[in-house]
Amino acid sequence: MSSTDEQGLQAKTDTPSGEELTSELLAEFHEANRDNELFASTEDPEFEFDESGLQLASKEAELDLEAELEDLAREQAGEIAFRSGAITPEGLIEDDFEKELGTPSDAEDNDESEFRDVAQYRILEVAGDDTYGRKVIVASACRLPPSSQINHERLMEYLKYTLDQYVENDYVIVYFHYGLTSKNKPKLGWMLQMYRELDRKYKKNLKALYLVHPTNFIKLLLNIFKPFISAKFGRKIMYVDYLHKLKEHLHFDQLVVPSLVLEHDAKILSAQKPSYPYSxxxxxxxxxxxxxxxxxxxxxxxxxxxxxxxxxxxxxxxxxxxxxxxxxxxxxxxxxxxxxxxxxxxxxxxxxxxxxxxxxxxxxxxxxxxxxxxxxxxxxxxxxxxxxxxxxxxxxxxxxxxxxxxxxxxxxxxxxxxxxxxxxxxxxxxxxxxxxxxxxxxxxxxxxxxxxxxxxxxxxxxxxxxxxxxxxxxxxxxxxxxx
Incomplete structure (x- = not known):
């Protein structure tokens, strides 16, 4: 995707400028990483990221982040061509960005759930098994309400509550990134805390994490997380640029895909006209x-x-x-x-x-x-x-x-x-x-x-x-x- 095309698609979305994103993310990273509180040691010897030398790693990450954010700002200003991704054994790396919030649908019997205040938004869904017999859990960023309307600590508890029902089996997560905006985006410190709290119990049987419609923002986050993510967990992350690519691994007609994500994918397909893998x-x-x-x-x-x-x-x-x-x-x-x-x-x-x-x-x-x-x-x-x-x-x-x-x-x-x-x-x-x-x-x-x-x-x-x-x-x- 050319830099011009990327700017054209991003111009339609509610996203901050490159400089604003740089300043905001860097401030959040410093705040989240202050005194290294989020990465205190754990007694679990099988925890999936390396906890030795974390202070050094975090300082190096800050220096790397400075350069990454500067590149990102220039890239969004059109100074650097978009860095297209490479094909992996289970997915692709590509681009694009976010838009408005999704409208939550009425879910049946939400009153029965102790997390009905969070469940009502349908941020998480379960979509049966993938083509390899693994449970599929879907997370949709476009269904996150504005940050002022949701307790993110409750959201984290709800996430763990949902995963607890399936983590004893092999499972995969599909994350629809489109729809994450400056209004509903959780703070970086919360994201770092979430990775830490979702420890080996949750990571052991996670077989794949499909990031659909990844953007520069989410790729930047992964660079931030790089010092703390194990190589084993990193191999589970698969980037998917178009929805139809999921058909290689999932029963697409059984996926819970928000209408905003479907519309966004249609716009990308219309602009890019990629080859369809099934005749x-x-x-x-x-x-x-x-x-x-x-x-x-x-x-x-x-x-x-x-x-x-x-x-x-x-x-x-x-x-x-x-x-x-x-x-x-x-x-x-x-x-x-x-x-x-x-x-x-x-x-x-x-x-x-x-x-x-x-x-x-x-x-x-x-x-x-x-x-x-x-x-x-x-x-x-x-x-x-x-x-x-x-x-x-x-x-x-x-x-x-x-x-x-x-x-x-x-x-x-x-x-x-x-x-x-x-x-x-x-x-x-x-x-x-x-x-x-x-x-x-x-x-x-x-x-x-x-x-x-x-x-x-x-x-x-x-x-x-x-x-x-x-x-x-x-x-x-x-x-x-x-x-």
Whole structure:
């Protein structure tokens, strides 16, 4: 992207000038780093940034920051050509900046949350699993209200509260940077404190942090953080310049993307006209492939294979039942991406995959989750989404009767048979929870969003209801599946 184009896009946004940004950030950095209070030592020996020589590192960072900020000021004034990024194994580095605040949407049942004062803005969302079977958490800067309207300490507690529900499993974070302005941007000291408080507990199972529409500002922040970020954590950061690039790693149609971000991406695409990585010929070939199992309708698979249970589900379940019931963390860990893609390709070609040859129990576990999430319509169907979400409003004895009715009257017979097959298997997995650490709650967190999701975008409160419903199915299997 040329310097002229960049200035044209940035002129439409509410951003400070280069000199103002330089002065503001430098002042914040000095304030945040004063007396080195934010980087006091910790007793955890496995903390992910190097705490030795921090005072020296912070002083060096200040000197480096001076030069970086001067370059940034000149760059924004058009004196330096934009430094385009390089392709990484999982993303790209590019540019652009921010705009107005997003309008928070009404989230269901926010009154149930102890953090409803923060949750109402929908800054954080959960969007099922990525293509490698890892939980996806979405953070949107455009939904941050003005700093005067939100308690950032509460925001940090809410962030930890949300992550606590998923950090025991592999997960990824998608951060939409567009919409961060001088009005809603947290202070630099708060950002530094957040990195420190999100210690190894949160970083260990974080597999990727996708920074979407990165700007000079966020790249500058990373330079500031460089003395304190471990190389291991740094490798998890992936820059994504266009939304469609996320399709290489995530189920894009299941992402929670604010309308402001979609509009911003459309403007960039119109200006830059990048090559789109997926051709229509490939999409049409997948639709007309009679052996296709991933990303198609369930009825298409059952009709083409003349079966009751989709082959991929049956093969995965039978292998896991024989080989993985006592494996710790089964369904919680991701697997080798290239092997997963090869397995999916072979299933889509109608081949019978022998998981004994692969010798990794996490491959069939992730393959099974991916198959369920890739269906064009969930096993529990779109029609049952609202009835399931509202189940918690019923008395306990009425819930059982209502679920039985839904299964009997509204869930298609073939869907019921497959769901029964899967839930029965999950009850067997839960019986080995002492060794595999996958009790009903853990299984529900993994499978809830893979059994049912809405046509539109979900939110944190509804994800909780889906997880509770999955746990309810496992705990009450014999009473619910009576036909």
């Amino acid at each position: 229509s010929d490939e999409s049409e070939a997948a639709v007309h492939n009679p052996k296709q199992q991933f990303g198609v309708k369930l009825q298409q698979i059952l009709q083409n294979y003349k079966c009751v249970i989709p082959p991929v589900v049956e093969i995965c379940v039978e292998f896991l039942r024989k080989n993985a019931l006592d494996v710790e963390g089964i369904f919680r860990r991701s697997a080798n991406a290239s092997v997963l893609k090869d397995v999916q390709k072979r299933f889509n070609q109608g081949e019978t995959v022998d998981f004994d040859e692969i010798n990794d129990v996490h491959i069939p576990a992730v393959t099974m989750k991916t198959f369920l999430r890739d269906l064009q319509e969930p096993i529990l169907t779109f029609d049952l989404y609202q009835p399931v979400v509202r189940l918690h409003t019923l008395e306990e004895d009425r819930q059982l009767i209502e679920v039985q009715r839904l299964f009997r009257e509204e869930l298609p017979k073939e869907n019921y048979i497959i769901l029964k097959y899967i839930i029965h298997f999950l009850t067997q997995v839960s019986q080995y929870s002492d060794s595999n650490k996958m009790n009903t709650v853990n299984l529900a967190i993994v499978f809830g969003p893979n059994l049912l999701w809405p046509k539109g975008q979900a939110n944190l409160s509804t994800i909780g209801h889906l997880n509770s419903f999955a746990a309810y199915l496992i705990d009450n299997y014999t009473q619910l599946f009576v036909r």
